Amino acid sequence: MVEQVRAGTSTDTDADTSAGGAPEEAPWWARRRGRVLAVLAAVTAALLAFHRAVPNAGLRLGSSLEAFLPWLGLVAVPLLVLALLRRSVLALVALLLPVAAWTYLFGGLFLPAAEAGSYDLLVVQHNVSDKNEDPAGTARSLAAAGPDLIALEELVPPAVAVYEKTLAAEYPYHAVRGTVGLWSKHPLTGTRPVDIRPRGIAEGWSRGLRTVVDTPHGDVAAYVAHLPSIRFRATGLASSARDESAVLLGRALAAEKTDAVILLGDLNGTVDDRGLTPLTSRLNVAERGFALSFPTALPLARIDQVMARSATVAHIRTLPATGSDHLPVAAGITGLGTGSAG
16 A cells, blocks of 8 residues: 555656646746846946946046046946856846946947048047157158048257147148147137136146137137146046136136137047036037047057047048157047037
């Protein structure tokens, strides 16, 4: 009788196994595998999408993050590898969040640019470095790109004469104020310095100019600026002087009466950095192109900028290295004379 019961029990178990098989697994969203990876993916997406919510007081973590914001997308690569190794569907689905956020923010920069001949103006921006040992070669390299305007920063007295002589044939019009200058194929008028000197910096510090370029598409107010440097320290990002200078430049731009404006300069910040909001809130930034410009040996960020008002910076790209620690950038400007503004 006991044997029959045991046999019956065994038979019942076999029947359950054959009917139901192994115990059912929990739904994919309820499995523990990959939860940590999924959380990391969600945090990465949140930092990308809501980077302006990161506090900037004290350590200036917000600006520090925004200085290298595009690189945050690389976090998705090791997360993807780990998700595949863990065979976690949850983590793989969560990785769609940072991918979507990064694509929304930066994907458009990879779209094809317009044909070079379709630009109203081609401009070049370059911090030539006050330690540049070959200013003549630098000038020839920049002119080879065929721009209408060439903006230079960190000009020092011995080198200014070299740039003037080398560029004179193709760029008969130029203006230099302090350590910044503009060379142009078109006439310049109304040139004056722009005071962007933060508090506590000596009187001789002059890094801004404004002039009006008489282009075939009408007058354009061109600003050339070199904002103060920033430093990453143990106490956080030191950017207060840069931020103050950006505010002063923003006020000058707001007071500009000429409709079309182009700003060229080493702004020591990316267009995502909230420290440049006084500028990016008033001017259009490049629609296409990454053009990472600093440092030359391993470009990590574009701190050399071209922005515009009542015009569009259709595309920006880097040019070959010169004797500077910055790469030059060239930008195509469209929409001049149409009254377009973004």
